[in-house]
Amino acid sequence: MSELELKISELATKYLPLASEILKEAIRLPADHMDTDPFCGESNHEGPRMEYLKESIIKHGAVFKPEDVFFDEYGNIVWYVEDPEDKTPKEQKKVVYFDGHCDTVKALRSEWHNKLGKGVDCFNGVTNPDEVSIEALKETLGYVPPKEEWNNLIFGRGSADQLAGVISQIIATKIMIELRSMGALKGVIIRSYGTAAEEDNDGAGPMYVHKHVLPNAPVEMYPDAYIFTEGTGDYTRSACGIYRGQRGRMQIEVSVIGRSCHGSMPDRGLNPLEWGAKILVACTEQVENGVGIKDHDFLGRGTRTASWATLDSPSDCAVPEQFVFRFDRRITYGEDPAQCVSIIEELPVIAEARKAGLTVKVSIPRYNNASWTGYYPNNDAVYLCWETPEEHPTIQAAVKTYEKVTAKTITDEDITANPLLKREPYVGRWIFSTDGVGCYRKADECSDADTAIMKAKGWQLDAAGFWHPPMLGLGAGHEQHTHRIGEFCCTRELKAAISWMARYPSQLAEL
Structure with a gap:
């Protein structure tokens, strides 16, 4: 020394x-x-x-x-x-x-x-x-x-x-x-x-x-x-x-908007929770089959997992109005954030939900909570x-x-x-x-x-x-x-x- x-x-x-x-x-x-x-x-x-x-x-x-x-x-x-x-x-x-x-x-x-x-x-x-x-x-x-x-x-x-x-x-x-x-x-x-x-x-x-x-x-x-x-x-x-x-990391948000109604007559509504569950299952199968997931010899393999959800419903005996969930997507080299979104967007079940009358949006959320000093960052939730x-x-x-x-x-x-x-x-x-x-x-x-x-x-x-x-x-x-x-x-x-x-x-x- x-x-x-x-x-x-x-x-x-x-x-x-x-x-x-x-x-x-x-x-x-x-x-x-x-x-x-x-x-x-x-x-x-x-x-x-x-x-x-x-x-x-x-x-x-x-x-x-x-x-x-x-x-x-x-x-x-x-x-x-x-x-x-x-x-x-x-x-x-x-x-x-x-x-x-x-x-x-x-x-x-x-x-x-x-x-x-x-x-x-x-x-x-x-x-x-x-x-x-x-x-x-x-x-x-x-x-x-x-x-x-x-x-x-x-x-x-x-x-x-x-x-x-x-x-x-x-x-x-x-x-x-x-x-x-x-x-x-x-x-x-x-x-x-x-x-x-x-x-x-x-x-x-x-x-x-x-x-x-x-x-x-x-x-x-x-x-x-x-x-x-x-x-x-x-x-x-x-x-x-x-x-x-x-x-890297990104968040992917899926918003499913349906039509609320009383749970005793669900045929009058469009259930975003049930359709959202179908989308989640399809997304899980995508990952299990390695669709859109790349690997890197040093950084490792990309991953995606459901990480957060919220349900907008008037009661527990009603068809909900909206179901929103997010994925935590870890990004390795060669994976593009826009492609990570489009892979979900192109799922057949999403097209089926839209055809049934629901509104489905797949997007990257923005972070805009104020810091402790009152600064609003307003950035996409994409981290390279x-x-x-x-x-x-x-x-x-x-x-x-x-x-x-x-x-x-x-x-x-x-x-x-x-x-x-x-x-x-x-x-x-x-x-x-x-x-x-x-x-x-x-x-x-x-x-x-x-x-x-x-x-x-x-x-x-x-x-x-x-x-x-x-x-x-x-x-x-x-x-x-x-x-x-x-x-x-x-x-x-x-x-x-x-x-x-x-x-x-x-x-x-x-x-």
């Missing part, structure tokens, strides 16, 4: 208690606001947590000046770090974006207690280990360390998905500032984001940046590398993997897949960083206690979504100057005509634990993630 890497490792260990303290409070904080906002902490209700994170960034020295951290119009928290004494010209510096989302899914407090016991809480973590059902926890999560290791686990909603990543960003920027004299910030600019509403609207935080901040921006605003701190653990393989791609080639310099820098500092930050004790921590980096992909699905620029909407910058910084132009920055990620937390009752984060993995983040920017600049 170099002197810089040794010091990063030391500080990642030194500041681990601070990281744990901030993470626990970020998880706990919504409990204070349940009486006034029962959705606190969820998408579009992140305000109190965002304010706490801003205070923490300033208080603990994760920025040079208080004005270097702010909220943008969308509601993302943004903090900017650049060594004022570094004489490297701005246009020659490597610009690294860190990104993690600050919202969570529903906490489901009663379910934590009912399923796991009163000794663990979605906000307060483990309060009494003896009152936690280990069997129920294992059944829910699949993997749980032995009880003697629980003092190194942080339980609670958002621990694995993905507040640990945002807190890692805070501690990493703090370490880089403290070690600037040793070159931790030499030749780099850090723009770190804690995004809003990712759970509801994947990638909308970066969408705002790419739509409203980057167009016609100077070169020092454009990222050379985009780092997502979403959990990259997999309890079947390795903790803290280096991930370089993921499938992406892959950064393994030979790309950003991935090579990630592997070198892991080998040079993270592997050596992981102690023998860490490995004995958590065998999923590996000294050899695992390079793979996410199964679920991160903010990466929102990091794109449409080629025909870019100026010549912007296009020249993107090309120079190694951005990729995909077959659909979208520019993507070089993207990858590493974070504490296991994919299988996200959105689960009993989710937790291992602090040993948190330490490993912090050390990697604190070294990666300067390592990239050295290439």
